[in-house]
Amino acid sequence: MSTQSNSAGSTAGAFVSTLALGSVSAALYLLLYLHEEKLETIANLIRQGHKSYVVVPIGIALIFSFIHGAFTGRFWDLLGLKARK
Numbered sequence: 001m002s003t004q005s006n007s008a009g010s011t012a013g014a015f016v017s018t019l020a021l022g023s024v025s026a027a028l029y030l031l032l033y034l035h036e037e038k039l040e041t042i043a044n045l046i047r048q049g050h051k052s053y054v055v056v057p058i059g060i061a062l063i064f065s066f067i068h069g070a071f072t073g074r075f076w077d078l079l080g081l082k083a084r085k
Contacts, residue, residue, distance in 0.1 A: 011078075014074060014077065014078050015078060017074060018071065018074040018075050018078050021067060021070050021071035021074060022071050022075070024067050024071075025064075025067050025068045025071045028063065028064060028067060028068075032060070039056075039057070039060075042056050042057070043057070
């Protein structure tokens, strides 16, 4: 009886965490869209030789990779799809 309760609770928790990660991922895409002009300026500065700004797009890519990857993994787990071994 307690396994059903734990299963329902873990499914609800998995759903909430998936929804939260999806929301954070969507918010990151919105921020990227809203600040595209600043990112273009940074790209132009990098082309002009200011190589220290290269950490900005790399940092953005890493953040997107971690958040969106975690969301995608939890999403497929929630649907019950697993990779073959």
